[in-house]
Amino acid sequence: MTESSGPSRSLIALTALAVAAAALVYVLLLPFLHPIFFALVLAIAAQPLYHAISSRLKRPALSAILTTFLMITAVLVPLAMLTVTIINEAGTTYNQLAQQSAEKGGWGQYLNDLLDPPVQWVAAKTGMPAPNVQAAVLQRMQTMSSSLLQWSGSLLGNLTSTLGDLVLSIFVMFFLFLEGNAIWAGILRWMPLPESRTRELLQTISDAIVANVYGFVAVGVVQGVLTGLAFWFTGLHAPFLWGSVAAICSLLPLAGTAIVWAPAALILLAHGAWGKALFMLLWGILAISMSDNIVRPMVLSGRTDMNTLVVFFALMGGLQAFGFIGLFAGPVIFSVAIAVFRMLREEYTQPMVELEIKQA
Known part of the structure; x- marks a missing residue:
């Protein structure tokens, strides 16, 4: 074996090991890619805020904690307030619709009265019998409501997983603030460009x-x-x-x-x-x-x-x-x-x- 082939084989072997190692790291991180990327998005978007706080406090760890807290407050507090408002508004809307439907003989009659004008218009324009149009509309509404119920059920079922991803994103975001400069320097050092x-x-x-x-x-x-x-x-x-x-x-x-x-x-x-x-x-x-x-x-x-x-x-x-x-x-x-x-x-x-x- 010549001396020139030694480095060549070594380079090929190291490249193969590097590819295998990268593939294994990807497999390990695959379940957490979404929360990691979400944390990366928030951390990059909040970099001006972190630099402003860090320039005043001169303490990276405290600056990272404070910036993370502010980001949690900026995202979760409005979301919680919006959720409460939506629940209250939805309850008010349902009560008003229930009152209107009761005045017209129940939900069935109320929906029939609500759908009758557009059904008659479609029937007049298309030549289809009005009962057929109404049946098609009701069937489509039933399909949509079933899909909505299934989606709501899956959302509630994945609530624990969602909360876990949220906690992981917060954890990763904190370290991205804290170690951002070191991560940046490492990328510059290791990238083959x-x-x-x-x-x-x-x-x-x-x-x-x-x-x-x-x-x-x-x-x-x-x-x-x-x-x-x-x-x-x-x-x-x-x-x-x-x-x-x-x-x-x-x-x-x-x-x-x-x-x-x-x-x-x-x-x-x-x-x-x-x-x-x-x-x-x-x-x-x-x-x-x-x-x-x-x-x-x-x-x-x-x-x-x-x-x-x-x-x-x-x-x-x-x-x-x-x-x-x-x-x-x-x-x-x-x-x-x-x-x-x-x-x-x-x-x-x-x-x-x-x-x-x-x-x-």
Whole structure:
């Protein structure tokens, strides 16, 4: 065996061991990837807050504890208040509907009266018998209610797992604040890329995460407020409740807040309030839905090069592949891919430019 083959075999063996070790580490971390990534998202989004606190206190551990506490307060306290408000609003709405249904002979008769105008309209437009249309609508409503009950049951069943993931995310977020500089330095040291390229990749990931977090928050607030105002103006029940629901639904690509305002327009139409139904429809299309195209680019400006179509597919693909956390992972993956291809282009074109300069 020649001396040159020794290092070559050693390098191959070490590379194989490194790949195997990385695969085993991935298997070990796989059950915890969602809470770890969620903690990473929150920690990166809160870095300005941590640096502001750390610059004043000059004590990293205390700064990490305080920043973690503030993040928990900023996320969980509004969520708890929103949950209580939604429960109260839902109870009030149910009592009002129960009273109206009792005045009209019970829930069955109330639903029949509610569905009769749109059923008659669809029957007149399509030529289908009204009883067939009503039966199809009731069957679809029954299917949707069964799916909703199953989803609620699975949500309650996974409550313990969700709380465990939340505690793990808080724990990881604290150490990301505390050891962030050391982690950053370790990545720069161990990445097999020039330091400038590694810094560029890390900055791309950070910008993508911050832009998406701020974008989701801004769009959710704006669309929630616009939906609540529409419900208040048209006299529908519980505008705060449905505005809050719309803010949450704004996270979902494609359907989004239409899940809230489109049924509201149908309800107004069913009650014969044609003007209010038309207003709700136009307001939903032109104001609520279109606000995303105004607010999100303002937030993303200067942080990411992705256009609206790319963001859409990043969100849809991330949601399909990774679930809820994919709403953040999808744009990060697209941003990193764009950055890597840009680096490759620069690496290939730079020698050619230098050669042309030398020849000139």
